[in-house]
Amino acid sequence: MSKSIPYGRQDINQHDIDAVVKALTSDFLTQGPEVLAFEEAFATYADAKYAVAVSNGTAALHLAVMALGLNEGDKIITSPITFAASANCARYVGAEVLFADIDPKTYLLDIDKVRALLEAAPKGTYKGVIPVSFAGYPVALEAYRELCDEYDLFLLEDACHSPGGYFVDSNGEKQVCGNGNYADASVFSFHPVKHIAAGEGGMITTNNEEVYQQLLLLRTHGITKTPDLLEENHGGWYYEMQALGFNYRITDFQAALGNSQLSRAEQGVILRNQIAENYTKAFEGSNVQVPYVSDTVWHAHHLYVIQVEDRKGLYDYLRTHNIFAQVHYIPVHLMPYYKKQGWKIGDLPVAEEYYSKCLSLPMYPTLSDEEQSFVIEKVLEFTK
Incomplete structure (x- = not known):
């Protein structure tokens, strides 16, 4: 594309x-x-x-x-x-x-x-x-x-x-x-x-x-x-x-x-949830870990974050196909400013493990079905 x-x-x-x-x-x-x-x-x-x-x-x-x-x-x-x-x-x-x-x-x-x-x-x-x-x-x-x-x-x-x-x-x-x-x-x-x-x-x-x-x-x-x-x-x-x-x-x-x-924010959240549902169904049974959503919340889906073993590889591969995924976030405690205050790798292992695998896929209300299908296709193509 x-x-x-x-x-x-x-x-x-x-x-x-x-x-x-x-x-x-x-x-x-x-x-x-x-x-x-x-x-x-x-x-x-x-x-x-x-x-x-x-x-x-x-x-x-x-x-x-x-x-x-x-x-x-x-x-x-x-x-x-x-x-x-x-x-x-x-x-x-x-x-x-x-x-x-x-x-x-x-x-x-x-x-x-x-x-x-x-x-x-x-x-x-x-x-x-x-x-x-x-x-x-x-x-x-x-x-x-x-x-x-x-x-x-x-x-x-x-x-x-x-x-x-x-x-x-x-x-x-x-x-x-x-x-x-x-x-x-x-x-x-x-x-x-x-x-x-x-x-x-x-x-x-x-x-x-x-x-x-x-x-x-x-x-x-x-x-x-x-x-x-x-x-x-x-x-x-x-x-x-x-x-x-x-x-x-x-x-x-x-x-x-x-x-x-x-005035159209409510509809935007509905569309975001539909996009998230499409991603989740598409990645079922794959090597892609999808985000958990409890049935006691209505998720606003600012982001759709997956986890994969070769995050950098997938990030680079998607970019070669004009898909600009992003990483959210580099753990704040590992930023140089906070490391100077004594924080170090190993202090927050769950966050650090999450960071090593996380990738935010395109998520916005105007994302078309064709665009989302293309993103899904390329993610599955790489992770297989």
């Missing part, structure tokens, strides 16, 4: 273009009505009380840990199989990152390994846990909430891969990623290869009003003009910087694009 097939691709239609043009020709390019409209629509989508739009998913993580009270010298626990930002957000505030190994079946942070870390240290050693809904597989947050309550920890859900996904709790109720029923806050990303593409962008959802107000303040330099929050008020022009915040705002035209994309 002459046309290249990437592992992920944004889908921009005329509705998206019209939304952006409308925003560009309005009175506001930033800090305008499109941002608020996107926040309200996303809060409804995630079934959360509050949503705060920011410049990207990393900014969302940074602001979330600050709003949850993470400070210099604190410690958090997260997964090594994620994008580096899931860990780096703690380092931005001077906190220490501890990685726990992953579950070999789901590839998610292993709650038993997290508990072992907590039990091995005096109570109060850790400040929070950041589980990642990797590849779109929703973390079962109910169990994490119980664990975090036991050890007085905040629970921050990294849901950048899983908007629209859900898990079923012990009461048989669907818990949508980001709804705030178990996590203190959740973060999302609107990078082009994600479910909702805004060019760049991120969102934080929470049901905690105090956290919400902190996020609003920190997003815009720590500055507020809200009369009820001012310590003094000199007139209509007056504002106060009440905290050391950041410029993590999203533009109105990005928010307009995100909101337009959000």
Whole structure:
């Protein structure tokens, strides 16, 4: 096939273009009505009380840990199989990152390994846990909430891969990623290869009003003009910087694009699940290990990750046929920055074994049947 097939691709239609043009020709390019409209629509989508739009998913993580009270010298626990930002957000505030190994079946942070870390240290050693809904597989947050309550920890859900996904709790109720029923806050990303593409962008959802107000303040330099929050008020022009915040705002035209994309996000997840089902059926009985999916979750399938013995060989072979598969992820604890802090090969064997075999195949709603069949054909051709 002459046309290249990437592992992920944004889908921009005329509705998206019209939304952006409308925003560009309005009175506001930033800090305008499109941002608020996107926040309200996303809060409804995630079934959360509050949503705060920011410049990207990393900014969302940074602001979330600050709003949850993470400070210099604190410690958090997260997964090594994620994008580096899931860990780096703690380092931005001077906190220490501890990685726990992953579950070999789901590839998610292993709650038993997290508990072992907590039990091995005096109570109060850790400040929070950041589980990642990797590849779109929703973390079962109910169990994490119980664990975090036991050890007085905040629970921050990294849901950048899983908007629209859900898990079923012990009461048989669907818990949508980001709804705030178990996590203190959740973060999302609107990078082009994600479910909702805004060019760049991120969102934080929470049901905690105090956290919400902190996020609003920190997003815009720590500055507020809200009369009820001012310590003094000199007139209509007056504002106060009440905290050391950041410029993590999203533009109105990005928010307009995100909101337009959000209107068809649910259908996108359905299509992703159909594509995943096609892959899984096609690889049945082969040497390709397909991802596990429990019947208690609705997987958002940001990624479709297989495992094969000769991962590099397959990666290179697919590229010769214009199929640009990708690896998600190099374990964060083995990045030079974290190795300098004492992490080494052998510390997290399950994650390291996973990394040696994992490969993300093309997964996006506009992947055609012909393209997927070609990908399957080439994967089976090589692995046989």
